[in-house]
Amino acid sequence: MAKYIIKRFLMMIATILIIATLTFALMHTIPGSPFDDERTSNPTIQANLEKFYKLDEPMHIQYLYYLKSIVTFDFGPSIKKPNESVNELLARGFPISFELGMVTILVALLSGVTLGTFAALRHNGIIDYTAMTFAVVGISVPNFVLATLLIQQIAVNLEWLPPATWSSPLHMILPTLALATGPTAIIARLTRSSMLEVLTQDYIKMARAKGLSPVRIVVRHALRNALMPVVTIMGTMLAGILTGTFVIERIFAIPGMGKYFVESINNRDYPVIMGSTVFYSAFLVFMLFLVDIVYGFLDPRIKLHRKEGDA
Amino acid sequence: MNERKKKEKKMISDEKVLQVNNLQVSFRTYGGEVEAVRGVDFDLYKGETLAIVGESGCGKSVTSNAIMGLIPQPPGIIKNGHILFKGKDLTKLTKGELRKIQGVDISMIFQDPMTALNPTLTIGEQLTEGLRTHKKIGKQEAKKRAIDMLKLVGIPNPEERLKQFPHQFSGGMRQRIVIAIALICDPELLIADEPTTALDVTIQAQILELFEEIQRKKKISIILITHDLGVVAKIADRIAVMYAGKIVEIGNKREIFYTPEHPYTRGLLNSVPRLDLEDEELQPIEGTPPDLFSPPKGCPFTARCDYAMEVCDHVYPFTNKLSEAHRVDCWLQDERAKVIKNSDRVG
Numbered sequence: 031m032a033k034y035i036i037k038r039f040l041m042m043i044a045t046i047l048i049i050a051t052l053t054f055a056l057m058h059t060i061p062g063s064p065f066d067d068e069r070t071s072n073p074t075i076q077a078n079l080e081k082f083y084k085l086d087e088p089m090h091i092q093y094l095y096y097l098k099s100i101v102t103f104d105f106g107p108s109i110k111k112p113n114e115s116v117n118e119l120l121a122r123g124f125p126i127s128f129e130l131g132m133v134t135i136l137v138a139l140l141s142g143v144t145l146g147t148f149a150a151l152r153h154n155g156i157i158d159y160t161a162m163t164f165a166v167v168g169i170s171v172p173n174f175v176l177a178t179l180l181i182q183q184i185a186v187n188l189e190w191l192p193p194a195t196w197s198s199p200l201h202m203i204l205p206t207l208a209l210a211t212g213p214t215a216i217i218a219r220l221t222r223s224s225m226l227e228v229l230t231q232d233y234i235k236m237a238r239a240k241g242l243s244p245v246r247i248v249v250r251h252a253l254r255n256a257l258m259p260v261v262t263i264m265g266t267m268l269a270g271i272l273t274g275t276f277v278i279e280r281i282f283a284i285p286g287m288g289k290y291f292v293e294s295i296n297n298r299d300y301p302v303i304m305g306s307t308v309f310y311s312a313f314l315v316f317m318l319f320l321v322d323i324v325y326g327f328l329d330p331r332i333k334l335h336r337k338e339g340d341a
Numbered sequence: 342m343n344e345r346k347k348k349e350k351k352m353i354s355d356e357k358v359l360q361v362n363n364l365q366v367s368f369r370t371y372g373g374e375v376e377a378v379r380g381v382d383f384d385l386y387k388g389e390t391l392a393i394v395g396e397s398g399c400g401k402s403v404t405s406n407a408i409m410g411l412i413p414q415p416p417g418i419i420k421n422g423h424i425l426f427k428g429k430d431l432t433k434l435t436k437g438e439l440r441k442i443q444g445v446d447i448s449m450i451f452q453d454p455m456t457a458l459n460p461t462l463t464i465g466e467q468l469t470e471g472l473r474t475h476k477k478i479g480k481q482e483a484k485k486r487a488i489d490m491l492k493l494v495g496i497p498n499p500e501e502r503l504k505q506f507p508h509q510f511s512g513g514m515r516q517r518i519v520i521a522i523a524l525i526c527d528p529e530l531l532i533a534d535e536p537t538t539a540l541d542v543t544i545q546a547q548i549l550e551l552f553e554e555i556q557r558k559k560k561i562s563i564i565l566i567t568h569d570l571g572v573v574a575k576i577a578d579r580i581a582v583m584y585a586g587k588i589v590e591i592g593n594k595r596e597i598f599y600t601p602e603h604p605y606t607r608g609l610l611n612s613v614p615r616l617d618l619e620d621e622e623l624q625p626i627e628g629t630p631p632d633l634f635s636p637p638k639g640c641p642f643t644a645r646c647d648y649a650m651e652v653c654d655h656v657y658p659f660t661n662k663l664s665e666a667h668r669v670d671c672w673l674q675d676e677r678a679k680v681i682k683n684s685d686r687v688g
Contacts, residue, residue: 231456232451232452232453232456232457233456233457233458233459233460235411235451235457236449236451236457236458236459236519236522237459238411238443239409239411239443239444239448239449239451240443240444240448240470240471240474240522241439241440241441241442241443241444241445241471241474241475242440242444242470242471242474243440243474246470246474250462250470251459251462254461255459255460255461328461329460329461330460330461330506330508331460331506331508
């Protein structure tokens with residue numbers, strides 16, 4: 031197990047390095063520079079600025095500085111907001127994005143699995159049809175459309191919930207709803223279909239023949255096996271939800287990382303682009319790693335490590 | 342060996358563990374109603390092994406599932422009949438009452454040990470959960486019983502094996518575990534649905550011997566569902582031959598093997614490959630069983646029967662009692678039917 035984790039960890043570092051390099055290359059192929067829109071700046075000031083941010087150095091030297099900043103996790107000050115460092119921006123924005131993302135995942139998992147399970151148990155019944163209709167709608171409607179609709183109906187017309195910003199649990203409800211609907215629908219569909227398959231398995235019949243209660247059969251025997259495909263897509267879904275938060279954060283005026291991320295690209299704010307990309311990719315790669323570990327716990331047949339005597 | 346056999350014979354008592362009367366099971370599908378079991382009658386005595394044989398789709402498994410209470414309703418429906426287990430009608434019980442019998446008094450062994458065990462739970466948990474649900478005993482005691490059961494079915498190092506998962510066992514071992522699970526609550530009736538079909542021939546013999554040993558030790562009654570006549574010859578006391586949802590012939594093992602009366606039973610016996618007759622070709626029963634969406638009015642075997650008569654097409658034959666145990670549903674038994682030549686008989 032330890033060996034596997036170390037191996038995976040090294041792979042993670044390699045992955046992050048590749049992403050970082052690609053980001054660096056892409057960033058510098060975009061035409062323009064951070065100082066394009068500052069009309070007042072004269073050549074001397076611009077040269078001094080470039081010198082300060084080491085943009086006058088040759089590309090490979092810049093790349094080395096960049097690698098150093100990744101290793102030390104110090105990306106220096108932002109170009110557009112010189113009085114704030116990239117680390118400070120991340121420290122302020124990330125917890126909010128993380129909170130929104132995690133609440134969304136939790137809501138999506140709980141409601142998706144519950145919905146999918148009940149749909150499977152009442153196969154071709156009213157619950158099944160309702161849940162699956164909801165799922166089709168949930169998958170088809172993009173989250174930004176849903177977000178605007180929610181704001182208009184629930185916040186503006188009915189005035190039940192606040193329309194934007196991020197200051198109390200009440201403020202969390204609408205953005206979470208907007209963000210979680212799609213993943214909930216996907217999880218519900220997946221759970222339903224794999225549950226339907228699992229319920230026809232011999233070991234379920236055997237559990238029935240043991241005279242176990244229906245609840246125990248579903249929870250203990252069926253659900254764990256039915257959740258395998260859900261866990262599999264969790265990794266990619268996490269990526270989707272986290273990038274989805276950028277749009278939703280924009281619509282709901284949530285001061286998360288999305289705002290800085292998008293702005294930094296438009297402004298060619300190199301340190302912020304690099305910092306947030308590396309941070310995000312490190313986070314995602316770590317999440318995928320967690321998913322793999324969970325997988326091994328859910329299904330003992332998946333071997334994370336080779337034991338003696340095992341084939 | 343001989344001594345063993347005598348003991349075995351003695352164990353069968355007159356006490357009826359199970360009585361199945363006129364059992365009819367159907368399944369509602371989009372294409373219509375499939376009459377899977379169309380009136381099955383048999384009794385099962387304490388300590389006896391009854392084999393139910395027949396082709397695929399003849400209703401063997403549906404019969405056993407109905408006894409076990411495992412017919413999914415819907416689409417299945419028990420249209421008629423009674424299943425009396427020690428005087429209690431299983432078809433009339435609620436699901437909750439049924440669960441108190443399932444796994445405790447009646448338990449079941451499934452065909453494929455590769456799929457019958459839950460891949461994500463340890464053997465120990467799968468062995469003890471029934472016990473702990475029904476007998477309300479503690480973890481340690483349950484574990485002790487589980488270890489005893491694994492010893493009984495012949496699994497070495499039971500203490501360590503309890504912590505392992507199904508994929509760490511071979512097919513034969515898994516079937517032993519399935520048997521251990523079925524026996525852990527001391528059932529009086531064991532239904533084995535093709536317990537050896539998915540196993541190697543060498544393992545088959547071991548498992549069959551295990552059945553005999555367990556029956557000697559625990560004095561349980563066994564219903565053995567199979568289409569393997571070799572298995573039947575080895576461990577059955579009585580044999581019921583099913584065709585198109587009905588028992589067409591039932592009798593002691595000797596009666597069925599040496600004096601089969603139904604043409605279908607004879608066909609089954611003739612179609613078994615024999616090692617002693619070299620250049621002999623296999624003799625299949627031509628044709629296929631009837632469509633159970635609309636079963637024939639008369640004898641369902643008519644279309645495939647070499648001795649079919651006019652009456653067979655229209656009226657289902659009466660049940661003829663040939664001996665205490667031997668019953669057959671066939672018009673050939675009627676006095677008016679022509680006598681079959683002796684050379685046609687198997688012997």
